[in-house]
Amino acid sequence: MQYLVGMKILKIYKPFIAGLLGTMLLAGFTGKEKYVELESYLNGRTSASFTASSNNIAETLQAGTRGEILEYKKLPSGNxxxxxxxxxxxxxxxxxxxxxxxxxxxxxxxETVPQGWGKSRAVASVEKARGVQTTRDTQARTDSGRTAVELIGQSNKSLKTAGEPACVNCSISPVAGQRSLLRPPTSRGMSKACSNLMNAEGELGSQGQSVFSIMAEPKYAGYFTANNALGSFCPKFNTLSKSQKLHAWTWFWTALAKEESSCNLTQKHGTTYRDKAGNLRVLNPREGYGMWALERDRNVRAWRGAACNNIATAEGQARCSIDIMMQTQLSKGRTAGVNSMSYWGPVRRGNTQLMPHMRRLSLCF
Structure with a gap:
């Protein structure tokens, strides 16, 4: 996964071999015997309850947090x-x-404090408390980063969803059998690549974390969290916390990327298409590129400013798109709701293209 804007996070996905896990509660271990280090941001809870109805989140613990393991509790899910x-x-x-x-x-x-907390170790079982420590990029600290982390903490305490976040930016990893932020699709589904933005459980992927973090920057946050900013795409928007609002916005960007490019980072968008009658029609005056169909030619989009200088990466495409939304709609008193002034065709046709996706988000409907 990816850290906040200006910070690169490498989320390491690694399998753990369950092997002969007992059902007992392993208690009585001291810091001299068991140790742990967080490789991503996690909720710190006051009790061993990780269900949807739990309201026990005390703090958001940063990646790199180290601790003594005092006790284990095996959960019904096997985790x-x-x-x-x-x-x-x-x-x-x-x-x-x-x-x-x-x-x-x-x-x-x-099992014991590793020298330098940096050497890989093979995983035998959770009871033996062996693990793999991976190298992470140094996390830069910026004002916008701290602002985003504060928003995450607020959201983590208020979101009534199951499980733990797998990243700093409000991602949700539901416990097996528990509900998620997203309802199953009834018509328009998502492409596999869209999970890099947000997956079927409402968990933010690396690209989604970039989207969230950019919107959390002071330059943008006021516009994207203002009342009715998402318009008809999120009727419950004004009841949400700031972080929940940005989470809803990230789902909006995921839905828009699905409709524009199937969330393909390198998608090339043609200038014409054929209608149902076979007639050739102009779709865009210039060739588009990327997940949100931005102007491919740098000279063509130069007038949009520094935010759109580089669209070679997911973060660059997100920044340009977010800036376009702010400049063309939100800063002019318009919402992201269906309207003819939007840069994006799927937004102009929102009721047919975006609303089936947006209705899946429990935060909004």
Whole structure:
């Protein structure tokens, strides 16, 4: 996964071999025997409850947080809750429960403190508390980054969804059998590539985290969290917290990317198309490019300003698109709702193209 804007996060997906897991509660372990380090941002909870109805999130723990494992609790899903005492950072000496998902954990587990916290170790089982510690890029600290993290903390405390976030930007990893932010599709489904923005459980992927983080920057946040900013695409928008609003916006960008390009980062968009009668019609005056069909020719889009200088990456395409939305709609008092002034055709035709996707988001409907 990806860290906040100006910070590159490498989310490491690594399998954990379950092997002969017991059903007992492993208690009584001290910091001298078991250790853990967070490889992504996780909720720190006051109890070992990770269900949709739990309201026990105390803090958002940063990647790199290290702790003593005081206790294990095996959950009905087969995954684990770990009770840890934090050893470093702002929450040093505090005690929290964190979620350890066997198939895709954000935790590095150790029997003893590894030298430098940086050497890989083979995973035998969760009880032996061995783990893999991976190299992560140094996380730069910026004002916009801190603003986004604060929003995440607010959202984590208010979102009534199951499971733990797998990343800093409000992603949700539901416990097996629990509901997610997104309802199953009834008509228009998503492409596999769209999970890089948001997956079927409402969890933000690496590209989705970039989208969220850019909108959280001071330059944009006021516009994207203003009342009715998403218009008819999110009727419950004004009841949401700031982070929930940005989460809803990220789903909007996911739906728009699906309709424009099937979330293909390198999609080339032609200038013409054939209608049902076989007639050749002009679709765009200039060739488009990327997930949100931006002007491919840099000279053509130069007038849009610095935000659209580079659209070679997902982050660059997101920044340009977000800036276009702000400049052409939100800063002019318009919403993102269906209107003829939008840069994007699927937004102009929103009732048929975007609304089937948007209605899946429980935050909005």
């Amino acid at each position: 684990y809750g770990l009770r840890i005492k934090v050893l470093n950072g702002n929450h040093a000496n505090s005690i929290f429960w964190v979620y350890h998902k066997l198939s895709d954990s954000d935790l590095a587990l150790y």
